[in-house]
Amino acid sequence: MRYDVFIAGFGGQGVLMAGNLLGYAAIIEGKNVSFFPSYGVEKRGGAAMCTVVIADTDVGSPVVGNPSVALILNQTSFDKFAARVKTGGLCIVNSSLVDPTGLSRTDIEVIAIPMNEIAIELGDHRMVNMVAVGAYAARTGAVAIATFEEALRQTLPERNHRFIPANIRAIAAGAQRV
Amino acid sequence: MTKRLFMKGNEALAMAAIEAGCRYYFGYPITPQSDIPEYMARELPRLGGEFVQAESEVASINMLLGASATGARAMTSSSSPGISLKQEGISYMAGAELPGVIVNICRSGPGLGGIDASQADYFQAVKGGGHGGYHIIVLAPSSVQEMYDLTMLAFDLSDLYRIPAMILGDSVVGQMKESFVPHPRPLRDLPPKEWVVRGREKGEQRVVKSLYLGDGELEAHNWKLHARYAELKEKEVRREEFMLDDAELIVTAFGSAARIARSAVMAARDKGLKVGLLRPITLFPFPEKAFRAATQRCRKVLAIELNAGQMVEDVRLSVARDAEVFFYGRPPGAGSLPTPEELLVQIEKYC
Numbered sequence: 316m317r318y319d320v321f322i323a324g325f326g327g328q329g330v331l332m333a334g335n336l337l338g339y340a341a342i343i344e345g346k347n348v349s350f351f352p353s354y355g356v357e358k359r360g361g362a363a364m365c366t367v368v369i370a371d372t373d374v375g376s377p378v379v380g381n382p383s384v385a386l387i388l389n390q391t392s393f394d395k396f397a398a399r400v401k402t403g404g405l406c407i408v409n410s411s412l413v414d415p416t417g418l419s420r421t422d423i424e425v426i427a428i429p430m431n432e433i434a435i436e437l438g439d440h441r442m443v444n445m446v447a448v449g450a451y452a453a454r455t456g457a458v459a460i461a462t463f464e465e466a467l468r469q470t471l472p473e474r475n476h477r478f479i480p481a482n483i484r485a486i487a488a489g490a491q492r493v
Numbered sequence: 494m495t496k497r498l499f500m501k502g503n504e505a506l507a508m509a510a511i512e513a514g515c516r517y518y519f520g521y522p523i524t525p526q527s528d529i530p531e532y533m534a535r536e537l538p539r540l541g542g543e544f545v546q547a548e549s550e551v552a553s554i555n556m557l558l559g560a561s562a563t564g565a566r567a568m569t570s571s572s573s574p575g576i577s578l579k580q581e582g583i584s585y586m587a588g589a590e591l592p593g594v595i596v597n598i599c600r601s602g603p604g605l606g607g608i609d610a611s612q613a614d615y616f617q618a619v620k621g622g623g624h625g626g627y628h629i630i631v632l633a634p635s636s637v638q639e640m641y642d643l644t645m646l647a648f649d650l651s652d653l654y655r656i657p658a659m660i661l662g663d664s665v666v667g668q669m670k671e672s673f674v675p676h677p678r679p680l681r682d683l684p685p686k687e688w689v690v691r692g693r694e695k696g697e698q699r700v701v702k703s704l705y706l707g708d709g710e711l712e713a714h715n716w717k718l719h720a721r722y723a724e725l726k727e728k729e730v731r732r733e734e735f736m737l738d739d740a741e742l743i744v745t746a747f748g749s750a751a752r753i754a755r756s757a758v759m760a761a762r763d764k765g766l767k768v769g770l771l772r773p774i775t776l777f778p779f780p781e782k783a784f785r786a787a788t789q790r791c792r793k794v795l796a797i798e799l800n801a802g803q804m805v806e807d808v809r810l811s812v813a814r815d816a817e818v819f820f821y822g823r824p825p826g827a828g829s830l831p832t833p834e835e836l837l838v839q840i841e842k843y844c
Contacts, residue, residue: 335670338670349670351669375752375833376753377665378830378831
């Protein structure tokens with residue numbers, strides 16, 4: 316079992332947080348994991364991207380050329396990374412900000428979820444990354460949805476633990492959309 | 494300490510340094526290694542140690558020299574341009590036979606270059622980056638676990654041979670988070686430091702210096718240093734061999750490139766291609782004998798690096814006489830990190 320995923324968006328959307336959360340969840344489940352942030356001059360509004368690999372055995376290269384899944388939160392990331400998804404792979408896009416209709420390839424599946432709207436409905440647009448992670452985990456089974464509560468405790472600093480219930484709701488909402 | 498942790502390579506390295514008994518850190522911030530001083534700044538004061546953010550890289554390497562001269566375990570870290578600034582101090586440490594750990598989480602160059610993963614400091618690290626014809630111990634981790642393990646080893650080897658030791662990494666192994674298991678410092682017999690600097694009032698005066706002006710003195714000193722490098726080559730070479738037994742092509746790479754290459758080798762195996770990996774872990778001493786032995790049987794080697802060709806020169810000097818050595822590398826920069834898929838294409842060219 317090996318899962319690899321690109322998570323991409325702009326700085327401030329919680330792309331690296333989403334990757335970290337998947338990483339902690341995989342560790343809790345006793346799996347191996349690598350979380351590799353594309354280490355550029357990331358800043359709010361700039362490009363943010365990370366690669367997460369989860370495996371029962373060795374994770375191998377933390378650098379991946381063609382992932383089986385891309386989790387895309389904004390249009391520029393879609394334009395850049397949708398082309399790199401492996402044939403037969405999956406692109407989960409935030410349709411609040413991404414118009415996937417321009418994609419010329421038919422060999423990958425595209426799931427469009429209005430992640431911003433869902434997050435706003437649940438009380439805070441900043442939970443867009445949680446909606447994304449929930450959709451990814453539910454669809455692929457890379458980690459169990461139930462693991463995220465403990466993973467959030469380990470990922471977030473103590474002072475933010477009061478937000479865990481809201482984040483769990485956002486993860487569940489994302490999971491329901493696939 | 495058997496719990497699996499999920500941390501950045503840079504943090505694992507800093508954690509290992511403290512576990513190895515390092516209580517003094519001197520540095521100056523630079524991307525992509527700043528997690529190391531951040532960790533040290535947080536942890537060292539409460540352990541009774543000292544964290545000093547120096548006014549420059551030149552100051553911090555000389556602080557390391559001073560701390561080592563008193564016998565303390567100490568470390569500095571930086572990234573490529575900062576390591577260039579430290580070269581004078583490293584040469585002085587080599588000349589004065591001082592241990593000490595120097596971390597280079599490389600960025601791309603030349604000059605200010607960029608912050609992307611690079612292996613273009615290989616020559617500088619293994620050929621004696623400063624003046625005077627010396628070597629330092631150079632270790633190249635390719636995982637977060639090795640960032641931990643090799644840092645601990647660097648302190649021991651450095652003390653044992655009285656040679657500065659360098660960890661040579663980049664943003665892939667430094668910024669990546671992975672699971673790893675920290676462990677206590679392994680027991681190792683180290684000689685007492687009977688050379689630490691001492692004034693006259695405490696017995697015989699002991700001076701730590703690299704200046705030798707007497708007739709024949711400096712030559713003798715150099716031969717002593719070079720005998721120690723020979724001893725390192727004899728005793729301390731480390732490398733990983735992966736699927737070499739029946740290989741018809743040997744891929745070689747170090748550090749982060751080896752990590753990517755290993756996945757490409759496995760993909761080649763899935764296609765039925767007989768490919769193996771020989772990964773130098775110690776870059777100095779270089780695993781010369783391992784290359785000679787492996788190329789007695791398999792005559793084709795493909796060296797892969799995140800630069801335009803540096804380690805490949807040492808590979809060429811090490812292989813059996815009629816072995817062919819090929820090279821694939823990319824000068825580092827944004828968007829230039831090769832993927833396993835791209836390396837597989839290169840491997841297939843030679844199969």
